[in-house]
Amino acid sequence: MTKSRIFWGIVAPTAAIINSLFFVYIILKLRGVEPIEMFKLMVSYGFDPRNLVSEINQTVAYYMAGVAAAIGFKMLLFNIGIDGQYRMGAFFGAVVGAAVNLPPVLHVLLIILVAMLAGGAWAAIAGYLKVKRGVNEVISNIMLNFIAAAIIAFLLSPNLLGSLPEGSQNLQTKPIPSSGQMPTIKAFEGEIYSFLFIAVVVGIGYWIMLNKTVFGFNLRATGLSFRAARASGVNAPRMIFITTVLSGAIAGLVGIGTLLSDTHSYSMAFPSGYAFTGLALALLGRNHPVGIFFAAFLWSFLERSAPVLEFEGVPPEIVIVMQGTIVLSIVIAYEVVARINLRQQQRAVGSANSENQIPVAEQVKETK
């Protein structure tokens, strides 16, 4: 059973990726370019050392989003509010980080803590609505994403928390002093954010939390069967609330790598769309910390290597289509696998029954 699960856990994502590659192959063929050449170009451009660095940095951000989504998924929660939570985390992390003066390490830790608190608090709204008011978390989170963006856009106005540096059109928060910045690691002519290590810690912590703690056990149990967990004494609504907040707290860290090692201030240039990416990565990586890492790397690899297509007359947005088809294919693959497993189980149960007792069909015959 476990063996086949691992087998399918690898086969299904691979099949999904191949499927979407095939889809993109057809699209590129229609465009009149040689698809294989394009793929080769993307690979060589994507593995170019300079691009590799930015891919790793992007992977870290995506990884956080993926883990945040996976925590939710374990509870059957669809945390599409990652976008808003990440914004809240990065923004308030930046604001608090710029406002205080602390010794180097403490300063960074405070920013990370504030980011997690802000993300968690924002997620808590959706959690509260879900638990106390029965509001579907997908709807509330979509609304909360828009509201978070609006609140931050408002707070970023020059007479409040934002400022407009000279020669820039981009409103941003005040810069974080050097004691609150994280160093970068020089590699491949680029600089890797040391926030990478925090991501590793989060990944390991996620695995331990899930597999080695009572909380993780309760979480998985509630996700598998709400009623059974409740019957065995788990306070399921409370679990849902805590999981939502936890997911939000991790989502609050999505933008922190960029914030602490690169920009040192939050601006409107911080990208959006992390919610769907996070969910996609958790699906692709089967909620497993290592799986999510590979998925996150694939995602940022695709994004960073796409611009090379521009020179061949292919709009790089083809990658977005590809990502969408990967997600669809993976979900379909899981659905198909689940059905195959179900059928196998039914057959196994059926044959086990037929060995022990008279099959139903024969019973029917006898009575006739």
Place this chain on the structure above:
Amino acid sequence: MSTNTNSAAKPGSKAKSFFKSPARITLLIAGIFLIISLVEVITGATDISSPGTSGATLRFAIPLLMAGLGGLWAERAGVINIGLEGMMIVGTWTAAWFGYLHGPVVGILAAAIFGLASGFFHAIMTVKVGIDQAVSGLAINLIAAGAARYLSGIFFPPVGGDRTVSPPVETLPSFSVPFIAPILNSIDEKNIFLVSNIAGLLYGVTKDLSVVTVGFLLLVPFTSWILWRSKFGLRMRFSGENPMAAESLGINVYRTRYIAISVSGMLASLGGAYLALVASSVYREGQTAGRGFIGLATVIFGNWKPSGVFAGSILFGFTDAIRVRQAESVTALILAAGIVALLLSIFYTTSRRWKPAASYFTIGLVALWINRSVETIPQEFVTVFPNVATLLVLTFLAQRLTPPAMAGMPYRRGSE
């Protein structure tokens, strides 16, 4: 959508019977007008009931209405359509491209057909394959956005467009309602208290009316008719409320959902076509600007009823119009809302229902306080008004909402 379904249908509920009677609704609307006219006199924000505002309201409301109706069709049949935004993008792009090639009529038709196809795709994914409805919808949003950008990059630059903007497209013809519009205009210009306000508002929606607008507005009663008067509507609602029971009575739930979701995609796509061909004359990247999600919000706001979706989209369109035209009017509107809340508080006090009376009183005071102390409401907050309103409705009125019981739940034939 796991809200309580029973309590809202409680017979004899006072609020419900109050809003049921047409005479009272007329009275209510007249009352609102009286208040708005008063507020306009008090604050000098004259734009609230001007013809320009009502016209703009309609233009902003139609795309939301179409997305909302799209969401309504899908959810009534039991499937949540998060992909509305993507389907609107399909509509804007196809309408602009085919409109550019063959004229706006073909553009609208193309948007309808491609929208139908995108809805059908969502149906295959959620009904046939049975994947999570939210995942399918989100993937459609992503793929549609990516495909539109990809195709724009290929098709638009060679014909005088841009990577993100299509070449200008001929718009659909519009007309002013004969006889009525000029009369209303003359009344509006006479500046009689209340009468002119109403005339001005009506003038705004009767002049320069696009043919498409009229057609789209007619879809509201049509959807009502389908849902509550036709055989198909009964099947649709049954599929959304209890697909297993429906199946046991011989209703083909799969087919019903296929049709409903395809129509859903078509409606959302037509809403997108409206953006490209009527509200503007061009496709522009990011043109839909989250309207699909606001359409989803109007479904909740409108309590899964076509008339409710209509009311929601008018309200949200109105806030959009006010934001764009005269931001100062927003504070005037808050004053109006405060007055309404205080009146409701008095109404509840007379019927000795202290709890709602107290809460409306508080709301009224807060509104008045905001009006006195805040100069202008920041644009950002006006933009997300629909989102905030929907969250508040979900939070405080969830017991009164009646969503289709099984909307969003997976259903497979022959299994529980």
